[in-house]
Amino acid sequence: MRQGLARAFGGVAIAALLVGAAACNSSNKTTTGGASSGSTCGYKIAYFGALTGSSANLGVNIEQGAELAVVQYNAKHGKDCITMQKFDSQGDPAVAPGLARSLVTDAKIIGVVGPPFSGESEAADPIFNDAGIPTITPSATRVSLSTHGWKIFHRAVANDGSQGPAAAAYIKNVLKADKVFVGDDQSAYGAGLADAVKGALGSAVVVGTDKTSADGRQPGNDFSGFVQKVIASGATALFYGGYYQNAGLIRKQLTAKGWKGTLVAGDGVDDPGFAAAAGNDAAAGSYVSCPCSPASKAGGSFVADYKAQWNTDAGTYSDVAYDAANMFLKGLDAGNTTPDKMNTFLSTIQYTGVANTYKFTSVGELDPTYIKVWMFKFGADGKPVPDQEAPKS
Amino acid sequence: MHISGLIDNFGPLTMTGLAQGAIYALFALGYTLVYGVLRLINFAHSEVFMMGTFAALQTWGVLGLNPNSPAPTFGRMLGFLAAGLVAAIIASGLTALAVELVAYRPLRRRNAPPLAFLITAIGASLTISEGIGVITKHNLHGGPTLIKEEPVLTIGNTAISNLQLLLILLALVMMFFLDRFINKTRLGRGVRAVAQNSDSAALMGVNKNRVISLVFLLGGLMAGVAAVMYMLKIGDTRYDTGFTLGIEAFTAAVLGGIGNLRGALLGGLLLGVVENYGAGLFGTQWHTVVAFVLLVGILLFRPTGLLGESLGRARA
C-alpha cells in the first residue's frame, strides 16, 4: 500500500516537472524575426510541395528552378546569405496542413514557392493566408484557388480556364480533328481541364466522354474499357485530362489496339515520364499544352545555368519557379524583409524574368496580357519539344 | 446507363473481359490455394505477383528487349516469352516461399490466432512493396512490347486478337495442369489431406511443413505466369501494381468459392466479364463497384461462393 502511494507521488512529481518545463519554456515558441534591418541576409525562401511520391518529377523541377535563383543570389551576396528551405508534402493534401503549420513557425521564411499541386494548395494556403506568408505558385492551375479571397495567393501561370480553351482551339484549328473523345482521371486538375476543353470544343465535335481512376488507382492499370470506348466512338483525337503516368499507359494500350488517332493532354503530361510509360514509338506525335513557354526559349543563360547546376535539363515550370524565387529576392533587395511588406510588394510588382513578364491581378491571378499557352509535341526520342504557341481563344 | 453501349459492344467487351479474367484467375489461385490449406488470407500474394512482373521486365532488359525496341519476330518472341516465364516463376515462387518462412511459419509454430497471421501478412506486403518502391523510386517502369496485338478471328463485329487467345489459353492450360496435379499425384493428395484436416494428415505421415511450402510455391508459380500475362497485356509495372489487382483477384477467388480451384477460374473469368459489362453500361470508373456489388449479391445467395469451398474434397 505504501509502495503504491509512493509511486503515485512520483507520478505527481513527474507531472509537476512537465508543467514547470512547459511554463518556463512556452514563451520560447514565439521568435522575433529577421536579421538586422539593413542587410538582406539571413532570410529563407521555402519550397513547399512534392519531392517524393508518384508525380514527384514535377515538384523536383520546380524546386530546382527556384533553388538555382537562390544559388546565384548567394554567389553575389555571400555564401549562405539566403537559404532554400524544402518542405516535402509528397503531393498529399492530408500531409500538407501539418507541414504548413511547421513552416509558418519559422519567422525567417519570407515567401513560399509553391505549392505546385492544386489539391495541397487547397489544404495549405488557408494556413499561409492566416500567417500572412506570400506564396507564388508556378504550376497549380485550378481556377477555384483564386476565389477564396486569400491575399497571399499569387499564380505565375495561366489557370485551367485559359489552358483548356487554348488546347481546344489547337485541336480544332491546327489538328483539324472533327471527332474528339474527351476523358479525364476524375482528379481536381484533370476533370477541371477536361471540362474546360469539352465546353470549348462543343457538342458537335465531342463524340464521347469517359472517366478513369487517378494515377495508381486504376485496378491493374487496365484501361481496356476506356480504350474500347475511344475506338468505338470513331474519334480521331483524344483529349485526356490527367497526369503523365495514366496518359502514358492509356497511349500504350490505345496503340496496342491499333488506334491511330492523336492524344492531346495538359501540362500534367508534359514530362518525359509519359514516353517512359508509353514507349517512345507510341508516345511520338502526342501533343501537350502548357501555360508556360518552352524552357529552351527562356531568356538569358537560364538553360545553361540549370544544366550546369543540376546536371539535367530544365523541366516544366523550372523557369517559372526561377522567376518566382527571383521575385522574392528582388523584394528583399527593395527592403521588404517581412512577409507583410513582401506581400504588398508582390501586389504591385511588374517583373520581367526569363520565362515571362509578371503582374498580378487583385485576386492573385496572372495579368491576362501576359498569359501564354504553348503546345508541345513528343518526338521520336520521347522528349517533348515546343511546337507552337496556342491560339489565345 | 448506356444500354446501347453494352449491346453494341457485347462481343468486344466479352473478349476483353475473358482476357482480363484469365489474369485474375491465375492470380486468384494463389489466394485460394493458401486459404484452402491454411484458412489464411495471404495479403502478401499481391507482392508475389509484383515481383514476377519486375523479374520478367529485368530479364527482358538484360536480353536486350527494352521498352523502345520493336516487337520481335515470332521465333525470338517465343524465346523471350520463355525466358520471361522462367524468370517470373522463379522470382514469384521464391518470394512466396520467403514470405511463408519469415512471416507465417513462426506464427504457425506457436499456433497464433488467425488475426495475427493477417497482420503479419500485411506487414510482409508492406515491406516487399515499399522495398521495391524505394529501389524504383516509386516510379512507373515501362516494359517492352512482346506481342503485337492483331486480330486473328472475327465473329460478327468482334475481332478476337492473338493476345487475348494466348492469355485465355495459358490460363486454361495452367489450370488444367494444376487440377491434375492436385487430384492425381501423390503430392497433390498430400495437399488435399492437409486441407481437409492437417493434424490427421500429419498423423498419417504427411510432412505438413513441406506441403505448406509446396502450396505457397504453387501459388507463386501461378502468380508468376499471371505476371508475365500481365506484362504482355499492359506492359508497365510499379511497386504497387499488385495491390489493386490483388483486391480484384481476391474478390474473384471469394466469388468462385475460396479454397476451390475451379472456383478461382470461374470467379476470375466471371469477374472480368461482368466488370467490363459494367464499364460499358455505367462507365469505366464504376467497374470496381460493379465487381463488389456482384460479390455481395452472390454471397447473399450462396454464402460460400459459387462453387463452394472444397479443396479438401475429392472434387477440387
Added chain:
Amino acid sequence: MTTTGTEHASAPGREDAYQHRGLKRLTGRIAARMDRLRRWYRGLPWPQRALVLLLVAVAAYLLPYVGDIPLIGPQIVTVHTDWPSALFRMSYFVLLALGLNVVVGYAGLLDLGYVGFFAVGAYTVALLTSPDSVFGTKWVWLAAVPVAVAVAMVSGLILGWPTLRLRGDYLAIVTLGFAEIIRITADSTPGFLRGDRGFGGIPHPPGRNSDGTALFGVRDATPYFWLGLSVVILVILAVRNLDHSRVGRSWLAVREDEEAAEIMGVRTVKFKLWAFAIGAFVGGLGGVMFAGYQGFMNSSAFVLQFSILILAGVVMGGAGNMPGAILGGALVSYIPDRLTGINDPLFHNDLAQWRFLIFGVAIIVIMVFRPQGLIPSRRRAMELKDRAKEVAP
C-alpha cells in the same frame, strides 16, 4: 508466476532466429515487466487507481509541451510536421483504433473497410457545412456533428445487416468492398461528393479565446488536440462501461464461438449489429473531427490503405483491450510522422520515403515476437498459451 507469452513446444534441438535465446530473453523481460506493471495496477484499491488514471490524463493534456522538456523532448517531437498537428492526428487515429477494437477485438468481426465510417462522418459534415456542397445548407460545425454521427451509425447498420450471415473471412472482403464503394462513389459523383475536387471551407469548431480570436484557428493545432483527447476519454469511458456489461459479455461469447453462443440464448444478430453500430459511431466521430480540423477534404483521404493501417495498429497494440488499441493507434500515426524530415545517413534522402518500409518490418517483427499484441488482453494472453500447447510436433 510471470507470463512470458512466448513459450511453445519446440522440437528438441531445432534453433531458428525466433527461438534465439537472447531475443527470447529480451522480449521475455520486457513482457514480464509490462505484466508486472499491470498486476500492480490491478492490485490497487480504486481511489489510487483513479488517481493514477487522473495523472495519466493530465500528462496527456500536457503532451503538446513535451518538446520543451530538456534532452528527451526534441527526440520525441516530430521534426517536419508541427507537433500539435501530429498529436491531433494521433488522437483521431486512437479514436478510430478504439472503434475498430470494438468491432474486431470485442466482437471478433473482421472489418477491413473501417475507413468507410470515417468517410461517412466526414462527408456528412462537409455536405452540411461547406459552401461547396450541393445542399447549400451551410450549417455550423457543431450543428452538423450529431447528424453526421447518426448517419454513420445508420451506415453501420446498413453494412451490418446483410453481412451477418457471412463467416469471418467473407465479411472481411465485403467490408473492404463497402469502403471502396464509398471512395469510388465519391470520386465518380462530381456533383454530389465532388471526388478529388473535394469540399473546402468547412468551418472549424466553435469557441472564442479571451482576446476574441477563434479558439480553433488555422495555425495552432493544440486546441484541436485537446478536443480530440477529450473525445477519446469520453469514448473510453463509454466503451468500457459497455464492455463490462451484458453487451460486452455477449460480444465475448460471439467472438469465442458463435454457434455455441446462439444455442445458449445470446442474441448474436442483435449484438453483432450493436458492434457495427458502435464502431460506426466512433468512426463517424473521428471523421467529424477530421473535417472540422482540416477545413478541406477530398476523396484521397479515404483510401483503403488507411483501413489496413488502423487494423494493423489495433492488432499490434493488442486487440480486445483498450490500452492496447490506444497504443497501437498512437504508434501507427506517430512512427511515420516521426520519420518524416529526418535524413538517412547513407543517401541523405528524407526518411519519409522509407517510412512504410520501416513500418512493414516493424509489423512483422512485433507480430512474430508478440502475436498477442504489445499490450495483450489477459484473455488473449491465456488463449495464446493454450493454443501454443496444442501445437502438433
